[in-house]
Amino acid sequence: MSNSTASKAGSPNRARSDRPVGALPLPALLALATAVFVTSLTETLPAGVLPAMSADLGVGEAAMGQAVTVYAIGTALTAIPLTAATAGWRRKRLLLTAVAGFAVANxxxxxxAHYALTMAARFLAGVAAGVAWALLAGYARRMVxxxxxxxxxxxxxxxxxxxxxLGVPAGTFLGAAVGWRVTFLVMTALAAVLLAWIVLTVPDFPGLPRGGRVPVRRTLxxxxxxxxxxxxxxxxxxxxxxxxxxxxxxDHLGMGGSTGPVLLAFGGASLLSLWFTGLxxxxxxxxxxxGGTVLFAVASGTLAAATDSAALVYAAATLWGLGWGGAPTLLQTAVGDAxxxxxxxxQTMLVSVWNAAMAGGGVVGGLLLDLLGAAALPWSVLLLLVPxxxxVAAARTHGFPVRRGPSGA
Incomplete structure (x- = not known):
């Protein structure tokens, strides 16, 4: 294969010519969706079993909560250099390596039995996530x-x-029933099943030829x-x-016992949003x-006003989910098009930016909580949504164009 041909085959913008128009390779795409599930749940699971983990490892809950932060830092720091280093790898080999990384880390x-070792494992999970996130959207684009x-x-x-x-509540329930360690072992078992699923259903694609990856500065x-x-x-x-x-x-609103149901409303609305976005x-x-950003802004304003109304809180959580659910898909698609x-x-840069924002959100939110109180949180969100x-409104030609053309996908 010549360099020119290899470059075309390696580009995430080239669709497979042997697939019928209108057909989605669902078994392969669902395998990738399961990889996203494993990645997301591995990241957030400590939040659901935090008290048990902190007690077992002999550290405070604030220190144990850094398990999520360390994961995000691992992703943000390594996504770009690791993706560049593995650009020439066959895509299936790279995907299998990332999923195996989750199995080892979990x-x-x-x-x-040691806090330091646990945090090192969480950093490794973040590294695997950086590789996976940088790969998955492009992989899906190449299949269709x-x-x-x-x-x-x-x-x-x-x-x-x-x-x-579903995953975090189920993990929390399982952790309470049989222990947090079993919960992480279940994640390992799921990763093992996923490895076999990928081998059987996901097509392989070549990596980029030497020098075929565009540098960060040129991409910007x-x-x-x-x-x-x-x-x-x-x-x-x-x-x-x-x-x-x-x-x-x-808790500031006097609804401290309603976190689970509120997040369930958010999650259900997010699924509906993602379905609508896909269509x-x-x-x-x-x-x-x-539209999603406006819904998120309305949700933030509603939360800011919901001082004594549980109904307004649930309505806001639903609007938040409707506004947020499609965001990962929209942003991955937009950056790939651009x-x-x-x-x-x-897409690798988007992964690093995304996880840096997650780590920063934890820090900024904590500072706002300490300095201004919980009531300041929705107002700060509303302020951030203005830019x-x-x-988005200004980027009507490039970035978020009015029409997606053949060059933009």
């Missing part, structure tokens, strides 16, 4: 024709709301990439500030991004 977490790429990514991204709405110069990365940074920061401290905010993203990416031949690098709306 096994060590389950068996560890251009006009179905947004829908394919939407199928894969169902793993995120499923992990938040591609029109549209920077606006998408900015929107990702600020939108995820806003979401993380609210999501991380939603229990504290509900319309290939023709309405810009409108969906604007990146063009630099889509691999652009998000401004940039």
């Amino acid at each position: 096994t060590v977490t389950a068996l560890s 024709p251009v006009h179905l790429q947004g829908r394919a990514i939407a199928v894969v991204m169902t793993g995120i709301p499923l992990a938040l709405a 110069a591609v029109p549209g990439v920077t606006p998408v990365l900015f929107v990702t940074l600020v939108l995820v920061l806003a979401h993380t500030i609210l999501y991380t401290y939603v229990a504290a905010f509900l 319309h993203i290939d023709r309405r990416l810009r409108a969906l991004t604007l 990146g063009g031949e630099a889509a691999d690098t652009a 998000v709306l401004t940039v």
